[in-house]
Amino acid sequence: MNNGLAGTTLRINLSTGEIHRFPTDEELFRRWHGGRGVIAKILYDEVPRNADPLGPENIFIVNVGIMSGCYIPAGSKTEFGSISPLTNGHGDSNMGGHFGPMLKFAGYDMIIFSGVSPKPIFLYVDNDAVELRDASQYWGFGSLDCEEQLKKDLGEDFEIVTIGPAGENGVLFSCITHDFGRQAGRTGQGAVMGSKKLKAIAVRGNRSIRVHDLESLEKQVTGIIQRTKEHPNMEPWQKYGTSFFIRWSNDNAVLPAYNFQTTYYEDVGKIDGDQLIEQCLITHKACFGCWMNCGKYTKAVIEGKPVVHLEGPEYETGATCGSNLGMKDINHVAYINWMLDNLGMDSMSGGGVTAFAMECFEKKFITKEDLEGFTLKWGSVDDVEHFLDMVAHKRGIGEWFAGGSKRAAEKIGQGSEKFAMQVKGQEMSGYDGRWAPGMLLSYMTADIGAHHNRSWTITVDMAEGRESVEGRAKIVVYLQHIRPLFDTWCICRLFWGELDISPEEIVESLNHITGWEVTVDESLRTSEMIWNLTRCHYLERNRENGRLFDYPPSRSWEDKIPSGPGKGKGVTLEQVEKMLDEYYEARGWDKNGNPTREVLTDLGLDFAGDNLEKIGLLGKPTPGGIPPVRGEKYKPKAF
Amino acid sequence: MRIKVNRDNCTGCRLCLQICAIEHFFEINPKKAALRIEAKFPDPGKFRPFVCTQCGKCAEVCPEDAVYQNEAGGYIVDQEKCTNCGDCVVACPVGVICQHPDLGYVIKCDFCMECTRICNTKALVEWKRKPVTAKKEA
Numbered sequence: 001m002n003n004g005l006a007g008t009t010l011r012i013n014l015s016t017g018e019i020h021r022f023p024t025d026e027e028l029f030r031r032w033h034g035g036r037g038v039i040a041k042i043l044y045d046e047v048p049r050n051a052d053p054l055g056p057e058n059i060f061i062v063n064v065g066i067m068s069g070c071y072i073p074a075g076s077k078t079e080f081g082s083i084s085p086l087t088n089g090h091g092d093s094n095m096g097g098h099f100g101p102m103l104k105f106a107g108y109d110m111i112i113f114s115g116v117s118p119k120p121i122f123l124y125v126d127n128d129a130v131e132l133r134d135a136s137q138y139w140g141f142g143s144l145d146c147e148e149q150l151k152k153d154l155g156e157d158f159e160i161v162t163i164g165p166a167g168e169n170g171v172l173f174s175c176i177t178h179d180f181g182r183q184a185g186r187t188g189q190g191a192v193m194g195s196k197k198l199k200a201i202a203v204r205g206n207r208s209i210r211v212h213d214l215e216s217l218e219k220q221v222t223g224i225i226q227r228t229k230e231h232p233n234m235e236p237w238q239k240y241g242t243s244f245f246i247r248w249s250n251d252n253a254v255l256p257a258y259n260f261q262t263t264y265y266e267d268v269g270k271i272d273g274d275q276l277i278e279q280c281l282i283t284h285k286a287c288f289g290c291w292m293n294c295g296k297y298t299k300a301v302i303e304g305k306p307v308v309h310l311e312g313p314e315y316e317t318g319a320t321c322g323s324n325l326g327m328k329d330i331n332h333v334a335y336i337n338w339m340l341d342n343l344g345m346d347s348m349s350g351g352g353v354t355a356f357a358m359e360c361f362e363k364k365f366i367t368k369e370d371l372e373g374f375t376l377k378w379g380s381v382d383d384v385e386h387f388l389d390m391v392a393h394k395r396g397i398g399e400w401f402a403g404g405s406k407r408a409a410e411k412i413g414q415g416s417e418k419f420a421m422q423v424k425g426q427e428m429s430g431y432d433g434r435w436a437p438g439m440l441l442s443y444m445t446a447d448i449g450a451h452h453n454r455s456w457t458i459t460v461d462m463a464e465g466r467e468s469v470e471g472r473a474k475i476v477v478y479l480q481h482i483r484p485l486f487d488t489w490c491i492c493r494l495f496w497g498e499l500d501i502s503p504e505e506i507v508e509s510l511n512h513i514t515g516w517e518v519t520v521d522e523s524l525r526t527s528e529m530i531w532n533l534t535r536c537h538y539l540e541r542n543r544e545n546g547r548l549f550d551y552p553p554s555r556s557w558e559d560k561i562p563s564g565p566g567k568g569k570g571v572t573l574e575q576v577e578k579m580l581d582e583y584y585e586a587r588g589w590d591k592n593g594n595p596t597r598e599v600l601t602d603l604g605l606d607f608a609g610d611n612l613e614k615i616g617l618l619g620k621p622t623p624g625g626i627p628p629v630r631g632e633k634y635k636p637k638a639f
Numbered sequence: 640m641r642i643k644v645n646r647d648n649c650t651g652c653r654l655c656l657q658i659c660a661i662e663h664f665f666e667i668n669p670k671k672a673a674l675r676i677e678a679k680f681p682d683p684g685k686f687r688p689f690v691c692t693q694c695g696k697c698a699e700v701c702p703e704d705a706v707y708q709n710e711a712g713g714y715i716v717d718q719e720k721c722t723n724c725g726d727c728v729v730a731c732p733v734g735v736i737c738q739h740p741d742l743g744y745v746i747k748c749d750f751c752m753e754c755t756r757i758c759n760t761k762a763l764v765e766w767k768r769k770p771v772t773a774k775k776e777a
Contacts, residue, residue, distance in 0.1 A: 070667060071657050071658075071667050105668065144681060148680075156678070180680040206668070206670035206739065206740070207668065208660075208666040208671070208741075209667040210667075214661065214666075215665075218661050222658070225654070225757060226756075238759075282684040283684055283686065284760070285651060286651055286652035288653055289652060289657060290654075291652060292759075293650035293759075297680075297684045309684050
């Protein structure tokens with residue numbers, strides 16, 4: 001194949017141990033663009049609607065897409081997908097590092113796991129050698145410890161993904177870890193691996209990736225790299241990575257503090273990017289083929305605890321596990337980051353769940369007796385360490401929180417769902433949307449729950465007016481098409497936002513790789529098709545009008561921001577409703593948030609329309625029809 | 640002409656490996672590169688690039704005289720003469736001569752300097768030595 005694909009797809013039945021090889025379906029990749037798109041279609045087609053996400057009928061997909069590994073800036077991503085145990089809908093999550101390209105160098109574009117293994121196993125791939133091997137000796141290992149041991153046992157040149165004890169124990173926000181600190185964190189993909197008894201995947205390969213026009217690709221990509229070396233954002237990006245944004249977010253009243261009670265953190269100077277670099281940095285670390293090196297490999301030094309090495313904290317972890325937990329020392333934030341990594345839990349949800357538990361403790365909804373004699377006070381690293389251990393091993397009330405804050409709030413009651421900061425079961429990332437209404441709408445409508453990578457609008461809100469919600473929905477719709485495209489292409493999106501590399505340039509690279517003649521608009525349409533399919537899938541599994549699932553917790557409109565530059569600001573419930581109305585209209589969905597026949601037909605998704613019709617959830621025709629183009633093009637400023 | 644390594648600057652991105660294989664084999668395949676990156680994680684958590692130092696050991700041990708020195712002083716493999724016996728691979732003190740199952744000859748740096756041009760952290764830089772001048776007589 002001369003189109004960026006390696007050529008082979010593996011299907012592995014873990015119940016029987018059978019491994020089958022198939023030629024990669026080029027047409028599927030052409031139509032759905034790879035990565036998230038192909039995953040969305042396979043999950044829609046193959047997983048029964050009543051399948052338990054942690055049961056044998058769910059499938060677990062590893063997809064490297066088309067562009068990953070193809071000498072493309074930051075072409076490093078691996079996309080994982082399965083029905084999310086956290087949201088009970090389509091789930092996908094990706095990570096950088098070196099695993100995806102290596103899988104392609106070994107000759108594989110995709111691995112689809114089905115069934116449940118009778119015993120712990122790991123998948124060993126060394127070019128043509130593909131074997132399920134016993135993992136009993138690694139079961140129970142931390143994610144990072146397991147990767148270290150596997151490298152010792154197999155060889156340093158293997159690229160490895162692992163899960164930790166949380167994934168083994170079915171903690172619903174468990175992540176997949178790679179390269180000693182890169183995670184596919186969201187939607188509980190680690191829990192699905194754990195349910196299948198799949199502890200790790202180790203890959204090594206030495207083959208070439210063939211592309212359509214390497215000469216043009218090399219010329220274009222080398223040109224982009226040389227051009228952007230002098231970009232003004234390059235230096236801060238290389239120095240701080242995303243930790244730069246901690247202070248910026250605080251200055252702009254979006255940094256969550258004390259479980260999203262406020263957006264101003266008085267001790268930000270103790271946990272910001274400068275502290276990370278000065279106190280913790282060991283080395284700058286990059287993903288495969290990336291010249292921005294946003295990864296910061298660090299150490300956490302705390303008296304009385306072992307010195308630990310980790311990658312991060314990046315912005316999201318710095319926010320969700322730093323200010324959001326009231327931490328006053330960057331080493332403490334880093335230590336919690338390391339704990340979550342090694343236990344195998346998503347640091348965004350992990351931080352969110354811990355913050356929720358801390359507020360419950362503050363309000364006396366949970367007590368020392370519930371916490372095995374420990375307290376859970378803001379800023380206490382010892383308390384957090386003990387709490388996370390309870391959650392990862394589902395000890396006592398740890399089991400409640402192992403289901404995420406939404407499920408924990410159902411157990412705790414007493415109105416705690418108001419401050420369980422999640423949507424569709426997934427915790428919010430590190431931005432408070434009360435004075436950034438587009439960001440709030442992004443969380444509300446993201447197909448995998450409250451995640452920033454589907455649409456990030458902080459600078460849009462700042463430019464377009466933070467008090468008003470007018471016109472924001474159309475921009476969110478566009479961003480929900482352009483941003484997930486990167487997960488479909490399996491490349492990193494940061495250089496688009498930060499170094500001004502245009503979507504047109506990226507699509508030009510895609511065409512050099514594949515020989516296609518795709519336009520940006522065509523790719524955006526593919527992304528819209530994926531978005532509508534994941535929506536249909538969600539409705540088919542959850543059997544209620546979509547609108548019911550699209551509300552944030554009521555803190556978002558009931559409590560105004562109490563301190564800092566955003567003091568007194570916040571959206572109203574009326575504005576939340578208005579944003580939803582405008583959003584559905586912009587998407588061609590009805591007021592109930594259900595896709596209409598007209599939009600599904602326009603996108604070639606009639607089969608999904610038929611399925612919605614059967615269960616009575618097809619959107620009613622909207623007066624005046626659907627917009628001819630959904631979304632409004634917008635280039636958000638970097639920062 | 641030599642490649643200077645600032646090892647603490649390396650971020651492990653492997654762009655150098657990719658451009659090396661593209662330049663010499665017109666393929667995307669970091670396993671066909673004439674340099675290597677060692678990653679030591681989790682402890683101490685460092686990358687270390689290894690590049691040819693032009694020590695000449697490969698020329699010394701080659702039974703076919705397939706390694707010659709060009710005008711600029713670089714040791715170059717004559718792909719016609721090389722039999723892929725692997726003696727130089729074993730002898731190379733920095734481990735940057737490698738073999739690949741696709742090829743009937745060894746892969747060795749020819750000092751094209753593309754790796755130094757692509758590197759964004761100056762972990763690899765082109766180092767032009769000053770011309771050696773005769774010492775003044777005392």
